[in-house]
Amino acid sequence: MSPSNSPNLTPNLALERKPERKKSAAKSAAILDGAMQEFLANGYAATSMDRVAAAAGVSKATVYSHFHDKSSLFASLVQELAEESFKATSIDLRDASTFTGEPREVLTRLAREILDEATCDPKFCEFIRLIIGESGRFPELSKPYIQNVAKPVIDGLTHYLSTCETLHLNDPEASARTFMGTLIYFVMLQRLLGGAELMPMESDRIVTTLVNLIVPTC
Amino acid sequence: MSPSNSPNLTPNLALERKPERKKSAAKSAAILDGAMQEFLANGYAATSMDRVAAAAGVSKATVYSHFHDKSSLFASLVQELAEESFKATSIDLRDASTFTGEPREVLTRLAREILDEATCDPKFCEFIRLIIGESGRFPELSKPYIQNVAKPVIDGLTHYLSTCETLHLNDPEASARTFMGTLIYFVMLQRLLGGAELMPMESDRIVTTLVNLIVPTC
DNA sequence: GTCTATAAGGAGATAGAC
């Protein structure tokens, strides 16, 4: 109980150079990185803690000292990915320049950005695959995705659509879901399910058609 | 080589009552049934062959006598489910009455049927979850789904939309994908990811908005 | 053709040295 023995009581000294020996956040990040690599590639059940440890460059016991068990490591990873993905897509939503211009231009630009991100960032597709695939056994884990990714995007788009009087949309939120659904379904068929060979489709045709449906032409 | 010894050469006799002792198709069906139950509930990696055997009411050795290994059993199951699902949804497409009436009525009816099936048949959602979740490690297995389920629906809808001159659609196939994408994304968010609580939405609003976007109102 | 019993290996999780 005597504070003189406690190593916690030397915080003001210039010893902060090496935060090594206090369950370093660096190790935690490395473990989450290894977990990301393995879980995204193999899914939950097919990923072993040995491989996570190897991918992280630490021993298995270290993994268990940072995370109580496999499922809580998985939960932490999903949480982190949801927030990271959120940042990636929400930059667009909070940036005013995203929504400046004619509705036709704005929606075209937005659709292209979303498809580009899905195409160029393989982690994005793998994350969606993981969330959908494991949401049956981990129902709670879809919440971070909904709250941090899907809902902000739908809400932001809904707000934008509701401010465009020229579009005369009766139900902006349902329209926003049509917008996102068209894009996500395209990614799902072409990228996730490898439909590019069996039923090819150019992304520009999807974007053009989608924008034409929402922005009245007559 | 002598055909007189071949058991195949007694097809005309009245012995067809008991096809028991020839790797009975009934057992195969029972195994596939058990496999369906387990794989749909747990995914591929988390399903054990012991539980498949138990669910099928046979021993594990019997499972291995009908299917070479776990992955080929899984492949057979996916193939069967894709064909079964295909029948379920393609009845609508081959039935002429599905496409009779005003485009607005036809599309509304079709959208409601698809959402109803996704809502009432839990196997439908679990199958989609399984296909998406495992398509990373079993890329071939998404082909039966694409060929037997997704492509026929898109193609049938594309053909219908292209015959509706009143709709003046520039790109019927891209429009068909918008139609299906909106519905599947709705099912994905609300049913698969449990978004019903966090971002509720009535299916009727989706259907109404979707039909209004495709069928011109002015 | 179907069963019981078992082989061979990998999984999650922990004990104890340092």
Add this chain to the structure above:
DNA sequence: GTCTATCTCCTTATAGAC
């Protein structure tokens, strides 16, 4: 705090009786 070594259970797949 991190490691090596280990415990225990469960996995896929097969061998051999009937």
